[in-house]
Structure formats: structure tokens, C-alpha cells
Amino acid sequence: MQLDAFVTKTVTPQAREGNPPPRVVETESGMLNSIGLQNPGIDAFARESLPRISELGVPIWVSVGGFSAHDYADVCERLDGEASVEVIELNLSCPNVEGAPETAAELVAAARAATTKPLYAKLSPATWDVAESARAVAAAGADGLSLVNTIRGLALDATARRPQLARGAGGYSGPALRPIALACVHACARAVALPIVGMGGVTSGDDVLDFLAAGASAVALGTILFADPFAASRIRAELGDAVLPALALSEHEIHGLVGHSASRRVVSAE
Amino acid sequence: MQLDAFVTKTVTPQAREGNPPPRVVETESGMLNSIGLQNPGIDAFARESLPRISELGVPIWVSVGGFSAHDYADVCERLDGEASVEVIELNLSCPNVEGAPETAAELVAAARAATTKPLYAKLSPATWDVAESARAVAAAGADGLSLVNTIRGLALDATARRPQLARGAGGYSGPALRPIALACVHACARAVALPIVGMGGVTSGDDVLDFLAAGASAVALGTILFADPFAASRIRAELGDAVLPALALSEHEIHGLVGHSASRRVVSAE
Amino acid sequence: MVSATESVGPFTLLRLERGELEPGVPGQFFMLEAPGRVLPRPMSLCQAPHGELAFLIDPIGPGTRALCALRIGEAIHVLGPLGNGFDLDLSRPLLVAGGIGIAPMPYLAAALGDPPAILGFRTEHHAEAAGLLPGAEIVVEPRLVTELLQDDPGDVLACGPEPMLEAVRRRVPRAQLAWEARMACGYGACYGCVVEIDGRYRRLCVDGPVVRDAA
Amino acid sequence: MVSATESVGPFTLLRLERGELEPGVPGQFFMLEAPGRVLPRPMSLCQAPHGELAFLIDPIGPGTRALCALRIGEAIHVLGPLGNGFDLDLSRPLLVAGGIGIAPMPYLAAALGDPPAILGFRTEHHAEAAGLLPGAEIVVEPRLVTELLQDDPGDVLACGPEPMLEAVRRRVPRAQLAWEARMACGYGACYGCVVEIDGRYRRLCVDGPVVRDAA
Ligand SMILES: Cc1cc2nc3c(=O)[nH]c(=O)nc-3n(C[C@H](O)[C@H](O)[C@H](O)COP(=O)(O)OP(=O)(O)OC[C@H]3O[C@@H](n4cnc5c(N)ncnc54)[C@H](O)[C@@H]3O)c2cc1C
Ligand SMILES: Cc1cc2nc3c(=O)[nH]c(=O)nc-3n(C[C@H](O)[C@H](O)[C@H](O)COP(=O)(O)OP(=O)(O)OC[C@H]3O[C@@H](n4cnc5c(N)ncnc54)[C@H](O)[C@@H]3O)c2cc1C
Numbered sequence: 028m029q030l031d032a033f034v035t036k037t038v039t040p041q042a043r044e045g046n047p048p049p050r051v052v053e054t055e056s057g058m059l060n061s062i063g064l065q066n067p068g069i070d071a072f073a074r075e076s077l078p079r080i081s082e083l084g085v086p087i088w089v090s091v092g093g094f095s096a097h098d099y100a101d102v103c104e105r106l107d108g109e110a111s112v113e114v115i116e117l118n119l120s121c122p123n124v125e126g127a128p129e130t131a132a133e134l135v136a137a138a139r140a141a142t143t144k145p146l147y148a149k150l151s152p153a154t155w156d157v158a159e160s161a162r163a164v165a166a167a168g169a170d171g172l173s174l175v176n177t178i179r180g181l182a183l184d185a186t187a188r189r190p191q192l193a194r195g196a197g198g199y200s201g202p203a204l205r206p207i208a209l210a211c212v213h214a215c216a217r218a219v220a221l222p223i224v225g226m227g228g229v230t231s232g233d234d235v236l237d238f239l240a241a242g243a244s245a246v247a248l249g250t251i252l253f254a255d256p257f258a259a260s261r262i263r264a265e266l267g268d269a270v271l272p273a274l275a276l277s278e279h280e281i282h283g284l285v286g287h288s289a290s291r292r293v294v295s296a297e
Numbered sequence: 298m299q300l301d302a303f304v305t306k307t308v309t310p311q312a313r314e315g316n317p318p319p320r321v322v323e324t325e326s327g328m329l330n331s332i333g334l335q336n337p338g339i340d341a342f343a344r345e346s347l348p349r350i351s352e353l354g355v356p357i358w359v360s361v362g363g364f365s366a367h368d369y370a371d372v373c374e375r376l377d378g379e380a381s382v383e384v385i386e387l388n389l390s391c392p393n394v395e396g397a398p399e400t401a402a403e404l405v406a407a408a409r410a411a412t413t414k415p416l417y418a419k420l421s422p423a424t425w426d427v428a429e430s431a432r433a434v435a436a437a438g439a440d441g442l443s444l445v446n447t448i449r450g451l452a453l454d455a456t457a458r459r460p461q462l463a464r465g466a467g468g469y470s471g472p473a474l475r476p477i478a479l480a481c482v483h484a485c486a487r488a489v490a491l492p493i494v495g496m497g498g499v500t501s502g503d504d505v506l507d508f509l510a511a512g513a514s515a516v517a518l519g520t521i522l523f524a525d526p527f528a529a530s531r532i533r534a535e536l537g538d539a540v541l542p543a544l545a546l547s548e549h550e551i552h553g554l555v556g557h558s559a560s561r562r563v564v565s566a567e
Numbered sequence: 568m569v570s571a572t573e574s575v576g577p578f579t580l581l582r583l584e585r586g587e588l589e590p591g592v593p594g595q596f597f598m599l600e601a602p603g604r605v606l607p608r609p610m611s612l613c614q615a616p617h618g619e620l621a622f623l624i625d626p627i628g629p630g631t632r633a634l635c636a637l638r639i640g641e642a643i644h645v646l647g648p649l650g651n652g653f654d655l656d657l658s659r660p661l662l663v664a665g666g667i668g669i670a671p672m673p674y675l676a677a678a679l680g681d682p683p684a685i686l687g688f689r690t691e692h693h694a695e696a697a698g699l700l701p702g703a704e705i706v707v708e709p710r711l712v713t714e715l716l717q718d719d720p721g722d723v724l725a726c727g728p729e730p731m732l733e734a735v736r737r738r739v740p741r742a743q744l745a746w747e748a749r750m751a752c753g754y755g756a757c758y759g760c761v762v763e764i765d766g767r768y769r770r771l772c773v774d775g776p777v778v779r780d781a782a
Numbered sequence: 783m784v785s786a787t788e789s790v791g792p793f794t795l796l797r798l799e800r801g802e803l804e805p806g807v808p809g810q811f812f813m814l815e816a817p818g819r820v821l822p823r824p825m826s827l828c829q830a831p832h833g834e835l836a837f838l839i840d841p842i843g844p845g846t847r848a849l850c851a852l853r854i855g856e857a858i859h860v861l862g863p864l865g866n867g868f869d870l871d872l873s874r875p876l877l878v879a880g881g882i883g884i885a886p887m888p889y890l891a892a893a894l895g896d897p898p899a900i901l902g903f904r905t906e907h908h909a910e911a912a913g914l915l916p917g918a919e920i921v922v923e924p925r926l927v928t929e930l931l932q933d934d935p936g937d938v939l940a941c942g943p944e945p946m947l948e949a950v951r952r953r954v955p956r957a958q959l960a961w962e963a964r965m966a967c968g969y970g971a972c973y974g975c976v977v978e979i980d981g982r983y984r985r986l987c988v989d990g991p992v993v994r995d996a997a
């Protein structure tokens with residue numbers, strides 16, 4: 028097992044069917060998705076998914092979403108009593124659903140009042156000044172930042188010239204997102220004292236070192252797990268051998284490698 | 298000559314030296330720049346650059362920048378009397394300088410009061426809801442939109458792990474930006490009735506057709522002009538031959554191809 | 568590691584060293600890394616010669632073209648077998664395939680003892696792939712595979728383009744059909760491959776490609 | 783169109799069909815499209831054989847590696863000649879180059895009638911490139927080119943890494959130096975290549991690479 032934490036797909040209060048297909052499309056050096064937070068809802072999640080994921084023996088980070096401050100508070104309160112949940116990540120930035128009317132800081136504050144678990148705020152890169160958002164969620168009680176979520180992108184079909192995803196635009200991830208994500212991590216690391224989980228286009232040990240140098244204390248994997256489900260072990264090996272000694276990073280930082288994915292399959296495949 | 302318009306580099310009231318070098322760096326499928334609006338200031342621009350650019354015989358679009366509503370109004374007023382200037386593009390979104398304290402709509406309103414020339418508002422993709430910005434600048438009197446400017450990105454040096462650009466982050470452009478740009482065009486075309494100049498990673502006739510299908514009425518070229526200074530002619534040829542008849546676009550739309558670059562050299566090279 | 572590539576009409580038969588991967592049940596698929604692309608591509612197992620896994624690939628876009636351009640000795644990530652294969656507990660199997668839908672048929676035929684088969688193709692050139700399934704009946708457009716279906720065709724196992732599968736289903740409601748969808752992970756993680764089944768979105772990579780209990 | 787490629791020590795000599803391009807003045811450069819990369823790469827003209835333009839390339843990163851991997855018959859965009867070359871109106875020219883700074887020297891030497899030259903290299907392997915400039919004096923690190931400079935060395939024309947150029951300038955303030963900077967366009971449009979000269983940012987692609995009237 029090469030993961031220090033396992034981040035779940037976002038859970039909402041009620042079950043959601045998500046967006047119509049097609050939901051994924053590849054672009055030149057990235058991909059778009061418009062899953063739309065398909066999930067079984069917090070009750071079924073806690074009853075069925077959590078026990079299964081717990082079997083992995085990896086600390087569990089649960090990603091929480093919703094459509095109002097009340098939603099966030101609701102799910103956090105429900106998770107507060109789940110011993111297997113180590114961290115709650117607040118998805119404040121899904122580009123594939125209409126968000127809550129409250130600001131990110133208000134959502135964090137509502138979650139803060141509902142749980143004593145560590146809260147990581149996941150922010151969008153689609154903002155003129157991400158450091159400002161970071162300061163706001165820090166002031167509202169976030170214990171850490173997850174940077175970044177996908178940014179809205181569109182791809183068209185080369186014959187019909189229609190959007191390839193049924194929903195039109197989707198969330199852009201993968202290598203093309205990496206410079207944007209690094210800039211966000213860099214800006215936030217200078218703005219707040221919170222630990223940062225960096226993500227966006229990580230494919231190699233080299234990329235991990237870039238995120239750590241930009242100010243992240245851990246790194247999460249997303250898109251790369253599709254092309255290489257064993258990326259976590261490979262990247263750890265790349266860090267261990269060649270790249271790491273050159274930088275003399277502490278063991279602690281290496282242990283910050285977080286496997287980020289959408290279901291337990293990624294991990295059980297290892 | 299294969300250009301329907303020539304867009305200048307951004308001009309500010311006073312001369313600016315710009316940011317320290319290195320100012321450009323390549324990424325996997327894009328590039329970062331942190332030029333920082335180096336320009337001779339509006340007076341020297343009107344005296345020296347405009348007459349030279351006019352010799353090209355192409356309609357001139359002047360990009361205007363500044364650090365306050367007063368700055369924008371100032372430069373627009375100065376350009377209002379210049380017969381050779383066809384359109385003023387308001388750069389409301391340069392990621393490489395600190396912007397004005399006013400909102401985009403306030404800047405447009407100030408410019409609107411200072412000139413009767415057509416005003417295009419150039420917006421940033423770094424916003425949660427670009428359609429909202431589009432509606433605001435439309436209400437403030439913009440005659441069209443230029444979408445999109447670069448988005449902030451960071452690249453690190455693989456040995457020192459320091460930012461490659463002296464200024465840290467820079468503006469991300471090129472093919473990696475294309476899906477983001479297309480999503481912005483798509484969203485704004487549905488929100489406002491203004492004509493849209495689309496840009497961001499256009500490299501081929503195929504890309505032009507994507508932008509037109511997403512809702513642009515013209516397309517501008519940036520990064521591609523570095524690798525292929527003759528891209529405008531090539532792209533027009535690609536549109537003319539193969540791709541275009543298949544879609545039966547009108548002549549009018551083809552004529553919407555706008556060459557976008559930073560100096561007259563691009564064009565004189567043709 | 569690529570051990571061989573062969574042209575089969577317009578398609579390429581890509582033979583990979585099997586390593587520790589099982590071939591799985593016919594109708595299951597593998598995710599093949601497409602060099603230079605961000606996402607892997609789902610491919611049905613076509614043949615399982617000793618020590619190898621062979622895939623028949625139609626080069627229709629950037630990913631399949633990259634796969635067809637692989638050369639001997641090059642290595643790619645391969646994940647599988649994945650998903651639901653065909654139910655092989657049948658009395659009178661009949662294989663029906665259209666176009667690249669022939670891909671899973673050779674391995675399926677081997678498992679079922681070479682049952683009868685009907686193959687449809689767009690052109691004579693595409694029909695060259697029928698050589699992979701000796702003894703099959705072949706139709707070329709404008710004729711369609713459904714024209715050859717008897718009134719009581721037996722246990723139909725079909726793979727091909729969606730309109731063909733729909734037509735087969737109308738004629739033979741109980742047919743086992745192998746569907747396609749765009750996929751990202753192939754292993755149930757991303758929810759990218761959903762199709763609507765009985766009014767609910769279900770992941771084709773785990774509940775398919777051969778969908779049980781569908782309407 | 784690539785007409786030939788040759789290994790020269792660790793470097794590659796890339797020969798392109800000249801087409802309608804002029805070779806220009808020694809010290810000028812060309813922007814070469816680097817396949818698969820977003821930006822072209824600046825390269826000094828190394829030799830101008832009949833009908834060809836030849837570039838000596840050090841594969842230090844993705845762009846230069848892509849250029850060195852080009853094969854005969856492949857075509858790339860080439861723009862040039864660009865920038866300021868050397869002033870050739872000299873009485874006692876002496877060429878001084880370090881490492882890949884040898885690149886512009888063969889074409890420069892041909893224009894000046896094979897003047898004396900001093901070349902410095904990191905290793906013996908790199909020093910194989912000296913074969914392009916017969917008769918040159920050669921030093922290999924830890925020895926440096928400046929050690930061979932006489933007290934009155936004449937009209938020095940130099941190209942090499944920045945520390946070497948600075949050292950040459952300290953010894954010979956009037957030396958003509960060819961500098962480097964990261965470039966995007968190469969033709970004055972992007973303001974990406976500026977260097978500080980006399981307290982102002984100037985574009986090295988138009989005011990250099992050989993900078994006149996510098997302090
Ligand atoms: C379970 C499964 C098994 C498959 N087995 C094989 C096989 O054995 N041999 C083979 O050649 N192909 C097979 N396919 C189809 C193959 O995966 C797609 O053709 C491939 O992913 C297309 O990638 P591309 O980059 O070449 O083309 P793209 O540019 O991605 O697509 C080209 C065109 O094909 C369509 N398309 C893309 N992906 C799919 C898909 N998964 N299903 C339907 N249409 C699609 C697109 O809409 C587009 O019009 C299988 C698909 C699935 C889901
Ligand atoms: C006018 C001019 C003429 C040149 N002539 C030649 C030549 O004839 N032969 C040759 O091999 N090279 C020449 N160069 C240098 C060459 O352009 C760079 O080595 C190349 O752009 C590096 O690209 P890359 O993708 O391989 O490496 P990158 O990954 O871009 O860079 C690798 C390393 O080189 C440094 N670097 C990158 N670009 C430059 C640059 N332009 N100047 C200085 N350092 C740089 C980077 O900081 C990095 O450490 C010339 C440069 C200029 C400006």
C-alpha cells in the first residue's frame with residue numbers, strides 16, 4: 028500500500044444521479060469530466076461505502092459537497108461520529124453543479140460548527156485572487172487547503188462541432204492544469220499558514236517535487252490514476268531513488284503523498 | 298496580407314519597463330509569460346508606433362491598460378482622435394500586473410465616457426462565472442468581448458526548484474488554454490448579444506471552427522505566432538480548402554479572423 | 568511489451584506479452600495505455616494465444632492510432648481483465664458482430680467451441696477481418712446482419728455499433744449484448760462511463776460491457 | 783527539410799535545405815521549430831554549405847533533444863536570419879568560444895578568412911567539436927579560455943556561457959560578445975527576451991545577440 032490517505036468522491040446529503048453521459052472526454056494534454064457529483068447520499072455512503080473503504084487500512088478523507096451551508100453542516104455532523112473518517116474535505120468548487128448561494132467562508136464556518144474533525148477546504152483555480160479565498164476560509168476555521176479542483180473547459184466534436192460532453196462544459200484536469208495548480212499553491216502558501224494538499228496534473232515524482240517546492244505539504248493524484256492505476260507506488264519509487272536525495276526532503280514530506288480517487292478500486296488494484 | 302485586424306500590445310498612460318527577465322518559459326503544452334506590460338506609454342505610442350503600424354493597411358485595434366479608471370479614460374481619450382484606430386480593446390485582465398481597484402464594469406464605463414470608438418472588453422478566464430462579467434461590461438457599454446486573456450500559471454526549474462520566471466507566476470497561454478477559452482466563449486455567447494473575439498491556443502483552422510461554433514465571431518492568434526509567424530495565412534488556407542465547406546460558414550465569419558500579436562513585426566514578416 | 572503487430576484489413580492486431588495478466592472471460596476488456604494520450608483506451612480481448620494477449624484495433628482517432636502505431640518491443644500499461652463478460656452457459660450460441668464488434672468474437676468462439684457466427688462489415692476491406700473467425704457468414708453493407716437472423720436464432724451474443732445492437736435486441740430480446748461507452752478509468756472509480764439502464768445511470772465498466780438484467 | 787544530421791562529440795550538426803532563406807551575417811540566428819514543443823528555439827548559424835543551413839545543437843532539454851532527433855526528410859518551420867550579427871570590419875580578429883558557443887564560429891571564421899581561435903570545453907568528448915574549426919587552440923576544463931588570452935589579443939569575437947563572456951569582457955572591454963536569453967518569438971514581438979543593458983530592458987533578439995553600444 029503506497030497511500031497515506033484515501034480521498035473519497037464527493038458525498039452530498041441526498042443521493043444524486045449526476046449528469047447525463049457522455050461525461051468524460053480527452054483533450055490535448057488533459058481531460059474534461061462532468062460527472063456532476065453522482066453519489067449515493069450520506070446515509071448510504073456511511074452505511075455501505077465507509078466500511079468497505081475502511082478495510083483498506085488507510086486514513087480516510089471524505090469529500091463533502093452540497094447546495095447550501097445547511098447541506099455542508101448536515102453531512103459534516105453525520106461524519107463527525109464516524110471514527111474511521113480522519114479528515115473532512117469541503118468541496119467548495121465543483122464546476123459541474125450549481126454551487127451554494129453562500130460564500131466559501133460561510134460554508135466552512137457552517138461545517139466548522141458541525142464537526143471537530145480537521146477540515147480541508149478545496150478551492151477552485153477559477154478566481155482572480157486565490158490567496159484571498161485562502162485567507163477567508165482560514166479565518167472561517169479551515170485546518171488545511173486542497174488545491175486545486177478542476178477548472179471549466181469545453182471540447183467540441185470535430186464533425187458536428189457540438190460540445191462533446193452532454194452537459195456542455197466540464198472540469199478540466201490533467202497535465203494541462205499543472206501550471207495553474209502550481210501557481211495557486213504558490214500564492215496560497217505565501218498567504219496562509221495552513222498545510223496544503225497540492226493536486227492538478229501530477230504524473231511523476233518530478234511533479235511532486237514541484238508541488239512541494241511551490242508550498243504543498245502533500246500531493247494528491249487524480250487523472251493519472253486512469254492511465255496508470257499504480258501511479259502511487261511508481262511515484263513513490265521515483266521519489267525514493269533518484270529525485271529525492273537531491274533535495275533532501277524530510278521523510279515527513281514524502282509521507283504526505285495522498286492518493287486521491289473516486290472509489291476504492293484504485294487502491295484495491297494495488 | 299491575411300489579417301482583418303491587428304491588435305497591439307497593451308498601451309498604458311506612462312511608459313513601463315515591465316518585469317525583470319526571465320519573462321518567458323515553455324510548459325508541456327503551453328507557455329508562461331510575465332512581460333508586465335512593457336510599452337512606451339501612450340504619447341510615444343501615438344507618435345511613433347501608430348504611424349508605423351498604419352503602414353500595414355490593416356485595421357488597427359489598440360489594447361489599452363492601466364491602474365485606475367482614470368488611466369483607462371485617459372488613454373481612450375487620447376486615442377479617440379486617432380483616425381487610424383478602429384477599435385479599442387480594454388485589457389481588464391493582465392495577470393502580470395496589479396490591476397485597478399475599480400471593477401471591470403467601472404473601467405468600461407470610464408472608457409465609454411472618453412471615446413466614441415467601439416470598445417472591446419478583454420476578460421480573464423480566472424473567474425467563477427465569466428458570463429456574469431460579460432453581462433456587467435455589456436451593461437457598462439462594451440461593444441464586444443475579447444475572450445480570453447492568459448490565466449496565472451507557475452513553472453519550476455527542475456534542479457533548483459525555483460520559479461522559472463523572475464516574477465514567479467506568469468500568464469499561461471497556448472494549446473493548454475484552449476478548452477478553458479472555449480468554455481468562456483460558450484458561456485458568454487449565451488449570456489450577452491455582443492460579438493466575441495475568441496482566443497487561447499488557436500493553432501489551426503480546426504481550432505478556429507471550434508471557436509466559431511462555441512460562439513465567437515472572430516478569432517485572434519497569439520502564442521502560435523512564435524512557432525509559426527505565418528500562421529494567419531496557413532490557417533486561412535486550412536479554412537478555405539478542407540474544413541470550411543463541410544460546415545458552410547458564411548464568408549462573413551471567415552473574415553472574422555483577427556491576427557493578434559505584440560508588434561508589427563509579425564505582420565511585416567508576411 | 569508488444570510482441571507483434573499485424574494488419575487485418577483496416578484494423579491492427581496488437582499482440583502483447585501476457586505477463587501475469589489473466590485473459591479473463593470473453594467479453595471482458597482491458598484498459599490499454601495509449602502512448603502520448605492522457606486516458607487509456609478500452610479494448611476487448613480478441614485472442615489469447617499462449618503467453619500473449621491479442622487486441623484487434625480500429626484506428627479511428629488519436630488513441631487508437633497511437634496504439635496501432637506501437638512497435639515490437641515497446642511497453643504500455645495494461646489493466647484487466649475488467650467488467651462483465653458473456654454468460655457462456657448456453658445451449659445454442661450464435662455470435663453476431665458488426666464492424667470492429669468482431670474484436671471479442673475469436674476468443675469467445677474458442678470458449679464456445681466455434682459456434683455459428685454472422686458478421687457484418689461496412690466494406691470488403693473491413694470484411695478481411697472475418698479471416699479471424701473461419702466459417703462465419705458474412706454480409707457487407709447495404710446488407711445488415713439482422714437480415715440473416717432466423718426466427719429462432721438461439722442464444723445470441725452480439726457486439727457492434729449501437730444501432731446494430733438495438734436492432735438485434737428488437738429481434739432477439741434475450742440476446743447478450745456488449746455495449747460501448749467512453750471510459751476514463753475502466754475500473755469503476757470515475758463514474759465517467761455511465762449509461763442509462765432501467766432509468767438509472769449505471770457504470771458500463773463494472774455493470775457491463777455485457778449488461779445483465781437490462782430491460 | 784532536413785538533408786542530413788551528424789554527431790559531433792555530444793552535439794548534433796543538423797543540416798537543413800536552405801530554400802529561400804539567406805544565411806545572413808555571422809552571429810545572427812534562426813528560430814527553429816522544435817517538433818512537439820510550443821515554442822521554437824534560437825540557433826546560431828554554424829555553417830552555410832551550398833544550398834544548406836547547418837546548425838550545431840547541444841541536446842540539453844526537450845527542445846534541443848527534439849531537434850537532434852529529427853530525421854532526414856522531416857520538415858520544420860525556420861525563421862531567419864534574425865538579430866544583430868558580428869561587426870566584421872576588423873583588423874586583427876580572434877575568435878573565442880566556450881562549449882556550444884562554438885556553434886557560430888565556423889561560419890564566422892569562413893567570413894573572416896580563418897582567423898586564429900581559442901576554444902574551451904568541459905570534457906574531451908565535447909572538445910571533439912573543435913574539428914569544425916581546424917587550427918584552433920583548445921583548452922579543456924579546469925583550464926579556461928581566458929588563460930590563453932594575450933595582453934593585446936586584438937579584435938575579440940566571443941560566444942559562450944555567460945560567466946565566460948563576463949570574464950572575456952573584463953579582460954577585453956571592447957570584445958564583441960554574443961549573448962543568450964530565453965526567447966519566444968525571436969523577431970521583436972513578444973518582449974520576452976529582454977536583458978538589462980545600461981539600466982534599460984532591451985530585446986536581445988533585435989538589439990542582440992551581439993550587442994552594440996553596451997557599456
Ligand atoms: C468495453 C469496450 C471494448 C472495446 N473494444 C474495442 C476493440 O476491441 N477494438 C477497438 O478498435 N475498439 C474497441 N472499443 C472502442 C475503443 O475504445 C474506441 O474506439 C477508442 O477509445 C477511441 O479512441 P480514439 O482516441 O481513437 O478516438 P476518439 O477521438 O476518442 O473517438 C473517435 C470517435 O469514436 C467515438 N468514441 C470514442 N470512444 C468511444 C467508445 N468507447 N465507444 C464508442 N464510441 C467511442 C467518439 O465519439 C468519436 O466519434 C471498445 C470500447 C469499449 C467501451
Ligand atoms: C541567439 C541564440 C543562439 C543560440 N544558438 C545556439 C546554437 O547554435 N546551438 C545550441 O545548441 N544552442 C544555442 N542556443 C541555446 C538554445 O537556444 C537553448 O539551449 C535551447 O533553447 C534550450 O531549449 P531546451 O528545450 O533544449 O532546454 P530548456 O529546457 O528550455 O532549457 C534547459 C536549460 O537551458 C537553459 N536555457 C534555455 N534556453 C536558454 C537560452 N536561450 N539561453 C540560455 N540558457 C537557456 C534553461 O534555463 C535550462 O537550464 C542559442 C540561444 C540564443 C539565444
Ligand SMILES: Cc1cc2nc3c(=O)[nH]c(=O)nc-3n(C[C@H](O)[C@H](O)[C@H](O)COP(=O)(O)O)c2cc1C
Pocket residue numbers: 035036037060062064090118149175176177199200201202204226227228229247248249250251287289751757759
Ligand atoms: C473524473 C473526475 C472526477 C472527479 N470528482 C471529484 C469529486 O467528486 N470531488 C472533488 O472534490 N474533486 C473531483 N475531481 C477533481 C480532482 O479531485 C482533482 O482536483 C482534479 O482532477 C485535478 O487533479 P488531476 O489533474 O490529478 O486529476 C474529479 C476529477 C475527475 C477527473
Ligand SMILES: Cc1cc2nc3c(=O)[nH]c(=O)nc-3n(C[C@H](O)[C@H](O)[C@H](O)COP(=O)(O)O)c2cc1C
Pocket residue numbers: 305306307330332334360388419445446447469470471472474496497498499517518519520521557559966972974
Ligand atoms: C508574450 C505574450 C504577451 C502578451 N501580451 C498581452 C498584452 O500586452 N495585452 C493583452 O491583452 N494580452 C496579452 N497577451 C495575451 C494574448 O493576447 C492572448 O490573450 C493569450 O495569449 C491567449 O491566446 P494564445 O493562446 O493564442 O496566445 C500576451 C500573450 C503572450 C504569450
Ligand code: FES
Pocket residue numbers: 749750751752753754755756757758759760761770771772773
Ligand atoms: S470508466 Fe470509470 S467508472 Fe467506468
Ligand code: FES
Pocket residue numbers: 964965966967968969970971972973974975976985986987988
Ligand atoms: S524573443 Fe520576442 S521580443 Fe525577443
